[in-house]
Amino acid sequence: MKNVTLGIDIGGTNTVFGxxxxxxxxxxxxxxxxxxxxxxxxxxxxxxxxxxxxxxKFAADYKLIGIGMGAPDGNxxxxxxENPPNLNWGYVNVANAMKKYYDIPFALTxxxxxxxxxxxxxxxxxxxxxxxxxxxxxxxxxxxxxDGKMLYGHSGxxxxxxxxxxxxxxxxCGCGNRGCLETYVSATGIIRTVFxxxxxxxxxxxxxxxxxxxxxxxQIYDAAMSGDKVAISAFKYTGKLLGEALADAVAILSPEAIxxxxxxxxxxxxxxxxxxxxxxxxxxxxxKGKIKLIKSGLEEGDAAxxxxxxxxxxxxxx
Amino acid sequence: MKNVTLGIDIGGTNTVFGxxxxxxxxxxxxxxxxxxxxxxxxxxxxxxxxxxxxxxKFAADYKLIGIGMGAPDGNxxxxxxENPPNLNWGYVNVANAMKKYYDIPFALTxxxxxxxxxxxxxxxxxxxxxxxxxxxxxxxxxxxxxDGKMLYGHSGxxxxxxxxxxxxxxxxCGCGNRGCLETYVSATGIIRTVFxxxxxxxxxxxxxxxxxxxxxxxQIYDAAMSGDKVAISAFKYTGKLLGEALADAVAILSPEAIxxxxxxxxxxxxxxxxxxxxxxxxxxxxxKGKIKLIKSGLEEGDAAxxxxxxxxxxxxxx
Numbered sequence: 001m002k003n004v005t006l007g008i009d010i011g012g013t014n015t016v017f018g019x020x021x022x023x024x025x026x027x028x029x030x031x032x033x034x035x036x037x038x039x040x041x042x043x044x045x046x047x048x049x050x051x052x053x054x055x056x057k058f059a060a061d062y063k064l065i066g067i068g069m070g071a072p073d074g075n076x077x078x079x080x081x082e083n084p085p086n087l088n089w090g091y092v093n094v095a096n097a098m099k100k101y102y103d104i105p106f107a108l109t110x111x112x113x114x115x116x117x118x119x120x121x122x123x124x125x126x127x128x129x130x131x132x133x134x135x136x137x138x139x140x141x142x143x144x145x146x147d148g149k150m151l152y153g154h155s156g157x158x159x160x161x162x163x164x165x166x167x168x169x170x171x172x173c174g175c176g177n178r179g180c181l182e183t184y185v186s187a188t189g190i191i192r193t194v195f196x197x198x199x200x201x202x203x204x205x206x207x208x209x210x211x212x213x214x215x216x217x218x219q220i221y222d223a224a225m226s227g228d229k230v231a232i233s234a235f236k237y238t239g240k241l242l243g244e245a246l247a248d249a250v251a252i253l254s255p256e257a258i259x260x261x262x263x264x265x266x267x268x269x270x271x272x273x274x275x276x277x278x279x280x281x282x283x284x285x286x287x288k289g290k291i292k293l294i295k296s297g298l299e300e301g302d303a304a305x306x307x308x309x310x311x312x313x314x315x316x317x318x
Numbered sequence: 319m320k321n322v323t324l325g326i327d328i329g330g331t332n333t334v335f336g337x338x339x340x341x342x343x344x345x346x347x348x349x350x351x352x353x354x355x356x357x358x359x360x361x362x363x364x365x366x367x368x369x370x371x372x373x374x375k376f377a378a379d380y381k382l383i384g385i386g387m388g389a390p391d392g393n394x395x396x397x398x399x400e401n402p403p404n405l406n407w408g409y410v411n412v413a414n415a416m417k418k419y420y421d422i423p424f425a426l427t428x429x430x431x432x433x434x435x436x437x438x439x440x441x442x443x444x445x446x447x448x449x450x451x452x453x454x455x456x457x458x459x460x461x462x463x464x465d466g467k468m469l470y471g472h473s474g475x476x477x478x479x480x481x482x483x484x485x486x487x488x489x490x491c492g493c494g495n496r497g498c499l500e501t502y503v504s505a506t507g508i509i510r511t512v513f514x515x516x517x518x519x520x521x522x523x524x525x526x527x528x529x530x531x532x533x534x535x536x537q538i539y540d541a542a543m544s545g546d547k548v549a550i551s552a553f554k555y556t557g558k559l560l561g562e563a564l565a566d567a568v569a570i571l572s573p574e575a576i577x578x579x580x581x582x583x584x585x586x587x588x589x590x591x592x593x594x595x596x597x598x599x600x601x602x603x604x605x606k607g608k609i610k611l612i613k614s615g616l617e618e619g620d621a622a623x624x625x626x627x628x629x630x631x632x633x634x635x636x
Contacts, residue, residue: 082604130472144570146464146471153464153572154448155608163602164566168486175602248482252462252570254471284481284493286400290473 004062007309010071012086020309024122029305036087048101066105068312070114077156079108107315113150115261116143118307124259124297131257136264140182166241185242187217187264193234194220205230221267235270243278250287261296322380325627328389330404338627342440347623354405366419384423386630388432395474397426425633431468433579434461436625442577442615449575454582458500484559503560505535505582511552523548539585553588561596568605579614
């Protein structure tokens with residue numbers, strides 16, 4: 001019998017889960033719509049129905065020894081999901097709910113932290129003890145590892161790099177404040193930047209034919225690759241602000257590396273080059289040239305499951 | 319025989335040192351001019367001459383079991399002082415140098431970290447596992463405690479909150495960048511603010527009779543206390559920027575409290591009130607009303623010695 005853990009990642013739209021061994025090999029995986037308007041309990045019910053059915057085939061060879069979960073507003077300390085803005089759940093004590101299905105070790109954290117733990121166990125940050133993982137998705141999430149451990153802070157909610165102020169009185173953020181980093185540096189952020197640039201410049205751009213609600217970060221990337229000036233400027237500006245914010249984060253945390261993960265990270269050098277340049281020029285002298293800026297080493301489709309699974313593997317090793 | 323440690327704090331002008339017991343009681347203390355233009359070795363020579371002579375009286379009752387040091391650009395990992403801007407020392411391997419005098423456990427960190435450790439062992443942060451200590455002196459230093467331990471990061475130099483950017487293309491900083499927090503929030507920063515306000519406003523002010531080089535933060539405080547509008551505005555602006563920066567630090571670190579230490583902290587509510595207000599209004603919803611903003615619990619004159627001593631006490635307890 002080989003020990004395995006179940007990793008569950010709850011997203012705003014889909015919930016993915018899978019069985020992962022200690023080396024990060026996914027034995028099997030599946031996904032379901034989250035249906036965030038229905039109670040959390042009904043999602044758990046559906047997940048374990050599918051899981052139990054599938055796991056039967058493997059039960060002779062594998063022993064399930066723990067469950068790890070990444071979820072929006074998942075609190076490591078309380079084992080609860082706390083009023084996630086995109087899910088109509090309120091406060092859910094997940095640690096308790098899980099016992100109904102499997103009374104084995106369980107750990108929960110938010111999705112950005114889970115991604116960082118996945119990176120540390122199975123990805124680009126293997127062997128690192130101090131790094132920052134930045135997830136560029138719809139918003140900007142971050143997971144901070146200090147001295148080999150997730151930084152949770154006093155109340156379990158540290159690592160909200162997406163909500164540091166980067167532009168005074170800047171764009172309105174979902175959190176209620178203005179000028180938060182994620183309103184500029186994220187898939188949504190770069191779309192907003194494109195619309196600013198379309199308004200302020202007179203450059204021709206294929207993006208002038210797409211509405212705000214239709215425009216995607218992928219389209220901006222494709223336009224930039226075909227030489228669209230507005231799209232190229234949008235990536236430059238995004239990298240500039242990300243680089244400036246990372247320099248501040250480095251001054252506070254002194255990490256070995258910054259790992260960039262998520263859809264927008266796929267853009268590669270068109271985003272990384274301005275980020276690196278602006279980070280470097282704002283770093284304190286003793287950090288200059290020493291902070292690695294690297295891409296996630298996890299497959300986009302597997303990262304969420306690996307992160308959630310890595311979380312519980314780390315707990316089991318304690 | 320009672321165990322004691324020697325705490326040494328090297329400042330730009332004076333070096334203070336003293337013998338401290340495990341409870342933070344200072345048995346004796348003394349100070350010497352640092353004379354930073356002469357080699358570090360000559361300072362150590364003078365310190366131990368005075369110390370050895372003084373300690374003779376106590377040698378029957380106390381056993382010296384460790385030395386802790388706080389120094390500008392002191393690196394915990396390397397035990398070295400690394401090119402401090404205000405001392406003409408270059409790179410000094412202090413851990414080695416100390417062996418000549420006492421071959422006992424030695425630990426070094428920068429002065430702001432030492433202050434934070436002093437606060438954790440003997441001051442306002444006793445019992446706290448996650449807090450930020452901000453020292454408002456000539457510059458702005460900070461020490462960050464995560465999960466009960468100093469945050470040193472990958473290269474031993476974390477916690478440089480004084481060098482996060484707070485004003486885009488703002489005031490020139492000693493570090494070479496522009497707009498760093500300490501160019502606004504520090505004794506020097508508030509003097510610069512007063513001069514901006516004297517230039518931009520037409521308010522009468524007693525501070526109009528003092529030159530830049532003569533003006534002190536204490537004079538600004540006294541003026542504010544007698545109702546001087548410019549001085550009051552200067553404190554408001556200082557607190558505003560400090561509050562905004564602290565909100566960002568809280569988003570990243572999720573501390574239990576922020577402890578304010580140093581000369582400018584003596585200003586009390588005239589600085590704390592705008593800091594608290596602006597921090598609160600920029601905090602993420604789950605932090606609002608929960609982050610304590612407190613004054614250091616250490617006597618200004620003793621804090622440096624207590625911090626340096628606390629550093630080695632913590633090491634000895636490991």
